[in-house]
Each structure stands twice: as structure tokens, then as C-alpha cells.
Amino acid sequence: MASLKDLTHNPDRLAGGHRLCSGCGASIAVRQILLAAGETPLVAGCATGCLEVSTSIYPYSSWRVPFIHNAFENSAATISGVEAAFKGMQRAGKIPADKKVKFVAFGGDGGTYDIGLQSLSGAMERGHDMVYVCYDNGAYMNTGIQRSSATPLGAWATTSEVGKAQQGKIQRRKDLTSIIADHNIPYVAQASVSHWRDLTTKAEKAFAVDGPAFLNVLAPCPRGWRTLPNKSIEHAKSAVQTGFWPLFEVEDGVWRQTVKVPTRKPIEEFIRPQGRFKHLFAPGNEALLESIQVEIDRYWDYIMDRCATK
Amino acid sequence: MANQKTIAETGNVLVAQAMRQCKPDVMAAYPITPQTTIVEEFAKYVAQGRCHTEYVTVESEHSAMSACVGASAAGARVMTATCSQGLALMWEELYIAAGMRLPIVMANANRALSAPINIHCDHSDAMGARDAGWIMLFAETAQEAYDNTIMSVRIAEHSDVLLPVMTCLDGFITTHSVDRADIFDDDTVAEFVGEYVPAYALLDTDNPSSHGNFSGLGGPYFEFKKQQRLAIDASMAVIKSVGAEFSELSGRPFDVVEGWGMEDAEVVIVVIGSSAGNVRHVARGLRAQGIKAGVLKIRVFRPFPAAEVAAALVGVKAIAVMDRSESFGAEGGPLYLEVRSALYDSSERLPVVDYIYGLGGSDVRLELIERVYSDLADIASGSMAPFGMTYLGTR
Numbered sequence: 001m002a003s004l005k006d007l008t009h010n011p012d013r014l015a016g017g018h019r020l021c022s023g024c025g026a027s028i029a030v031r032q033i034l035l036a037a038g039e040t041p042l043v044a045g046c047a048t049g050c051l052e053v054s055t056s057i058y059p060y061s062s063w064r065v066p067f068i069h070n071a072f073e074n075s076a077a078t079i080s081g082v083e084a085a086f087k088g089m090q091r092a093g094k095i096p097a098d099k100k101v102k103f104v105a106f107g108g109d110g111g112t113y114d115i116g117l118q119s120l121s122g123a124m125e126r127g128h129d130m131v132y133v134c135y136d137n138g139a140y141m142n143t144g145i146q147r148s149s150a151t152p153l154g155a156w157a158t159t160s161e162v163g164k165a166q167q168g169k170i171q172r173r174k175d176l177t178s179i180i181a182d183h184n185i186p187y188v189a190q191a192s193v194s195h196w197r198d199l200t201t202k203a204e205k206a207f208a209v210d211g212p213a214f215l216n217v218l219a220p221c222p223r224g225w226r227t228l229p230n231k232s233i234e235h236a237k238s239a240v241q242t243g244f245w246p247l248f249e250v251e252d253g254v255w256r257q258t259v260k261v262p263t264r265k266p267i268e269e270f271i272r273p274q275g276r277f278k279h280l281f282a283p284g285n286e287a288l289l290e291s292i293q294v295e296i297d298r299y300w301d302y303i304m305d306r307c308a309t310k
Numbered sequence: 311m312a313n314q315k316t317i318a319e320t321g322n323v324l325v326a327q328a329m330r331q332c333k334p335d336v337m338a339a340y341p342i343t344p345q346t347t348i349v350e351e352f353a354k355y356v357a358q359g360r361c362h363t364e365y366v367t368v369e370s371e372h373s374a375m376s377a378c379v380g381a382s383a384a385g386a387r388v389m390t391a392t393c394s395q396g397l398a399l400m401w402e403e404l405y406i407a408a409g410m411r412l413p414i415v416m417a418n419a420n421r422a423l424s425a426p427i428n429i430h431c432d433h434s435d436a437m438g439a440r441d442a443g444w445i446m447l448f449a450e451t452a453q454e455a456y457d458n459t460i461m462s463v464r465i466a467e468h469s470d471v472l473l474p475v476m477t478c479l480d481g482f483i484t485t486h487s488v489d490r491a492d493i494f495d496d497d498t499v500a501e502f503v504g505e506y507v508p509a510y511a512l513l514d515t516d517n518p519s520s521h522g523n524f525s526g527l528g529g530p531y532f533e534f535k536k537q538q539r540l541a542i543d544a545s546m547a548v549i550k551s552v553g554a555e556f557s558e559l560s561g562r563p564f565d566v567v568e569g570w571g572m573e574d575a576e577v578v579i580v581v582i583g584s585s586a587g588n589v590r591h592v593a594r595g596l597r598a599q600g601i602k603a604g605v606l607k608i609r610v611f612r613p614f615p616a617a618e619v620a621a622a623l624v625g626v627k628a629i630a631v632m633d634r635s636e637s638f639g640a641e642g643g644p645l646y647l648e649v650r651s652a653l654y655d656s657s658e659r660l661p662v663v664d665y666i667y668g669l670g671g672s673d674v675r676l677e678l679i680e681r682v683y684s685d686l687a688d689i690a691s692g693s694m695a696p697f698g699m700t701y702l703g704t705r
Binding site: 041042043045052053056057058059060061063064065066067068069070071073074077078079080081082084085086087088089091092094095101118119121122123125126 | 336363364366380381382516518
């Protein structure tokens with residue numbers, strides 16, 4: 001586990017000056033994860049989305065590492081191809097046998113939970129030596145805050161509207177981290193930009209394993225969450241403390257909670273400050289609010305059960 | 311001329327052999343009938359340790375081409391194979407592969423598109439991708455499929471080109487029929503294709519480059535597209551020169567359009583793919599009866615050899631295009647549209663008619679081809695008016 005001091009000595013591989021919004025969780029996640037990779041050569045891929053359009057505006061690039069953007073749903077397949085090229089070319093003697101390169105694919109929740117799920121599942125099953133990072137901000141933020149399968153129950157989005165007949169998203173979130181964990185790959189973890197030590201430690205482990213690894217990182221979006229840019233880290237922390245986003249890892253099939261939450265706070269603490277949930281506090285929505293707590297409790301119990309020492 | 315060995319094999323096995331001999335670093339493919347025996351054969355080579363190729367058994371054709379894009383941008387020599395629904399599923403990635411200027415080589419075992427579902431030959435799959443920016447070669451025989459695959463590597467990777475190449479062979483007819491073919495030894499092919507030296511590779515980690523950047527905010531998207539157009543136009547000269555070099559090595563003729571009886575032909579059928587053999591057979595019979603029949607086979611469809619087609623058809627009295635695909639709502643099939651357009655600047659106004667034939671593997675019987683020549687004779691003599699487009703041999 002690297003100390004903060006150690007990490008500051010590592011090269012910053014995502015240059016400042018990119019066009020992401022202030023308070024965006026995506027760039028924080030990328031910087032922390034790339035810091036954890038140290039100085040080993042690395043190739044990064046990125047799905048179409050906020051991160052991509054804001055860091056690779058031709059003729060500029062914020063990436064100080066080789067970078068590829070292909071399309072929306074195939075960040076995992078694309079990086080699996082880059083990793084395959086490395087193996088094939090190394091076998092042919094075109095790349096020195098002792099050279100090490102790390103491979104990382106980034107995608108938002110839309111590009112990962114939804115349109116890219118098949119590509120991700122395939123890449124994980126095939127066992128490529130790569131890390132896939134989902135920066136989960138809970139909606140299609142790049143196209144204007146449309147709901148994804150990562151959008152929380154009850155949240156407003158531009159395709160899960162609030163009106164007389166509907167109060168935000170009707171469905172509960174997809175539990176992607178568990179889905180990928182059930183691919184039985186060497187390393188899977190859920191992390192948050194608010195817990196840098198936990199996140200960088202998980203990233204170090206993800207890069208260290210021989211084979212596929214998956215990180216699902218909560219990355220607040222001030223535009224979509226209807227929150228202030230300077231509060232992003234606080235909201236991410238609150239997500240952890242309320243059990244909306246438990247921090248855990250699955251190492252060779254062993255589930256472990258990595259950040260304990262001694263007293264889980266009510267979900268209201270996470271959702272009340274966010275504009276995307278404000279309709280839930282209008283008179284008449286008490287039952288809906290209650291059902292959200294029930295859903296959080298169910299999810300929490302499920303994760304804690306899997307993390308329980310057997 | 312290089313030493314060659316005569317063997318009897320299916321088109322697909324010959325394509326797989328050619329691919330192995332071209333030493334790809336990565337093969338990423340997904341099985342689909344009738345392409346399957348290419349990927350199965352290649353899997354055997356991998357298992358037998360006969361190639362260094364990293365074989366990526368993806369979960370879909372979309373991921374196949376996505377992985378090819380990643381691998382090619384990484385600096386690898388990359389191949390794949392597909393057809394029909396698989397090619398359709400790749401649609402988005404076909405444009406990206408071409409737009410990113412990646413010299414991927416892909417075999418396409420021409421098969422009909424759903425619906426209704428059908429596994430047999432027509433050219434709907436490839437023709438649907440004709441504007442994606444790929445160079446497209448069509449094989450008449452298994453031998454040509456083998457030859458085209460080897461030439462494709464040189465064409466795609468040429469510094470004036472850097473575009474992906476699709477090598478098409480007719481589903482089942484060419485892919486699965488055992489045919490006679492002459493093949494090179496591995497060293498001859500390796501020497502002919504050489505090594506791929508990419509200008510910008512992701513795996514050149516000391517010199518990081520960004521690929522697939524965003525060009526949507528007043529960026530030079532338009533200029534990139536113009537460069538792509540210049541490259542595919544420039545590829546015609548490269549195809550001819552690689553073809554000439556290959557021809558010398560193999561002893562087999564190669565041209566972007568290949569004529570039979572065109573020196574004095576009056577009635578001509580323009581055709582692509584395996585049907586060219588049957589058309590030639592019928593034309594030969596007609597020649598014996600004193601009818602000046604000719605055949606013009608298109609071996610390169612993209613870039614379209616418009617000047618060559620127009621030049622070959624000078625002095626002809628009537629032309630029939632045989633299209634094994636539709637362009638619903640257009641005046642005729644894709645080849646018809648190209649041929650008619652190629653003839654627009656000719657001094658003579660030649661009658662050209664279109665026959666949509668063989669969709670979904672519908673049989674191309676000799677009497678159907680005879681009927682086409684008979685119509686052409688009537689059109690040439692003025693006893694039949696050119697009718698535009700018709701379906702040939704529907705029940």
C-alpha cells in the first residue's frame with residue numbers, strides 16, 4: 001500500500017487543463033488510479049463519454065500515456081485487443097520478452113453497466129491481463145443526464161422525469177460489481193473517490209494481478225446530481241457512510257469489506273443535499289423515500305452477507 | 311515465379327492458410343456460418359503451435375472488430391473473418407477501422423442478410439458495407455481467395471493507403487467447395503508480405519500517442535475524411551502494383567477488372583464472384599455459335615475501377631450487370647449503379663440492364679445466364695427495349 005508521499009512521487013499521467021467540469025469525479029478517479037500504477041508503461045483506453053470528449057480534443061490530448069478511444073460500448077474489447085497485440089508481438093520477438101506493460105480501460109456507467117456490458121463480460125471471461133475501471137456517476141451525463149441502469153431508485157434524470165404520474169427512476173440500480181465478481185476473475189472492487197487510500201490500494205492490487213481486474217468507482221457529477229462542485233468528495237463520502245456505496249473487494253473469490261461503517265447513516269443524508277432527489281421530499285412521497293431505505297438495506301445486507309467470514 | 315504446391319482444399323481452408331502464412335500478431339474472430347471453417351482451421355494452427363498469433367475468441371462480431379481496432383492501433387498485424395449478420399453487427403466498427411486508418415485484413419464469406427434468415431450466398435452483406443471506407447476485393451475461386459488474402463496485407467499496410475481490406479468469397483460456393491489451388495511455401499509468403507512497421511503504435515510506450523481523438527468541436531473532421539478519400543483513391547495504383555508483383559510470383563494473372571472475350575465482344579455480362587465461371591462457360595458456348603459474347607469480372611469493387619470498366623466496354627452493343635444484392639429503392643443493384651455511372655462519360659450511350667440474381671443462394675443455372683445473353687442480343691438488335699432492372703430466376 002503506497003503512502004500519500006509515495007504517490008506524490010509517481011508521474012501524473014492525466015495532465016491538467018482537460019475540459020472536465022470542476023468537481024467531476026471521473027478525473028479524480030483516473031488520476032488516483034494512474035498514480036497507483038507507478039511508472040510501469042501503461043496503455044489506457046476510454047469509452048465514448050465525458051472523460052473521452054474532455055481529454056482527447058484533437059489535436060490535444062491530456063493523456064501522457066498511449067491512449068485509445070474507439071467507441072461507446074467497446075472500451076473493454078478494444079483494450080483486450082491491445083493486450084492481445086502485446087502478447088502476440090512479444091511472442092514474435094517484436095517486443096522484448098522482459099518488457100512489462102499494463103492495460104487499463106475506462107468507461108462511465110452508461111458505457112459499462114448498459115451498452116458495454118457484453119464487451120466487458122467477454123473481456124473478463126477471456127482472462128486478458130487488464131484492469132477495467134467504471135467511473136459510476138449514475139447516469140448518461142455526457143448526453144445530458146439520461147437514466148442508466150446505474151441510476152438510483154427515485155432519482156430524477158432527463159429520461160426518468162418527475163411529474164404527476166412519475167417520481168423519477170422507477171427501477172432500482174443494477175449491482176454491476178457483484179455481476180463482474182461472479183465472473184470469478186482474480187480481483188474485483190468497489191471504491192469511491194472520497195477514500196483515496198482505499199481506492200489507490202485497490203488500483204495497486206488490480207494492476208498487480210495476472211489477469212483481469214475490475215474497479216467500480218463512485219464518481220460524483222455536480223451537473224447530474226444537481227450538487228455544488230466543491231461538495232463532490234463529501235457526497236461520495238456520504239454514499240459510503242449511508243451504505244449506498246459499500247466499499248469492498250473480492251480477491252480470488254474472497255469477499256471483504258475494506259472500509260467499515262460502524263454506524264450506517266440513513267440514506268436521506270446522502271440524497272437530501274442532491275437536487276436530483278428533491279422531489280422525494282415533497283409531500284406525498286414519504287412511502288417512496290421509505291422504499292429507497294428498504295432497497296439500500298437489502299443491498300447492504302446482501303453485500304455484508306457475502307463479505308461475512310465463512 | 312516461386313515454387314508452388316498444388317492442393318485440393320476448400321476456399322475457407324485456403325483463406326486460413328493464407329492468413330497463417332501472413333503471420334498475423336492478432337486474430338480476433340467470432341464464428342458465423344459459412345465463415346466458421348476459417349476460424350476453426352485457424353484455431354488448429356494456434357493449437358498446433360504453427361503461428362505466433364494471439365487468437366482472441368471474442369463474444370461477438372462487434373467485439374471482434376473492436377479488438378482488431380485496438381490491436382491494430384497497438385501496432386500489430388491483425389486479421390479477422392466474418393459475414394452476413396456478423397458484418398452487419400460490425401457496421402459501426404467498420405467505419406472506425408477505416409477512419410482510424412488501420413490496415414486490418416478481413417475475410418468475408420458472402421452470405422445473405424436477414425430477414426428472412428438465410429445462410430446461403432449473396433453479396434448483400436459486403437455491399438451494405440461498401441461505403442464504410444474499406445478496400446474490397448472479390449474472389450471468383452478458392453485460388454483467388456487465397457491470392458487476394460496475401461495481396462491484401464501488402465495493400466492495406468502500404469504507406470500510401472493504410473486502410474482496412476475486406477476480401478470476399480462466396481458463401482458455401484467458394485468457402486466450402488473443394489477446389490484445386492496452388493499455394494506457396496511459408497517463407498515465400500512471409501517474404502512477399504514483409505513486416506508491418508506502424509508509424510504510430512500504442513505499444514511504442516516511450517513515444518505515447520493518442521488514437522481516436524474527438525474532432526467534433528470545429529476540429530478537422532472534414533479534412534480527415536478528405537484524407538481518407540485521397541487514400542482510397544491512391545490505393546488503386548497500389549493494388550495494381552502489388553497485383554503485378556504477385557502475378558509475377560504466382561504466374562497467375564491479376565487485374566482489377568478481368569475480361570474474357572472482350573476484344574470484340576458485342577454482348578457483355580458484368581459480374582462479381584463465383585458466378586463469373588458459369589457466365590464464362592455460357593459465353594464460351596455462345597462464341598462457338600458465332601455470338602460475340604464477353605464477360606467482365608470485377609475483382610476490386612472498392613475503390614471502384616470506373617475508368618477500367620468504361621474502357622473495357624468501349625464498342626460493346628449491350629451490357630447486362632448481374633447483381634447478387636439489392637439496393638432497395640434505387641434504380642438497380644449496387645454494381646449496376648456503379649457500372650452505369652462509370653459509363654456516363656462514354657461517348658456512346660450504351661444500353662445497360664440489371665439482373666438481380668441468386669439472392670439467398672438461389673441457384674444460378676446456366677439457362678438463366680443464357681437467357682441474359684439472349685435478352686442482350688435482342689437489345690443489341692433493337693428488338694427489345696432496355697428495361698432497367700429485373701429479377702432473374704424467381705419462382
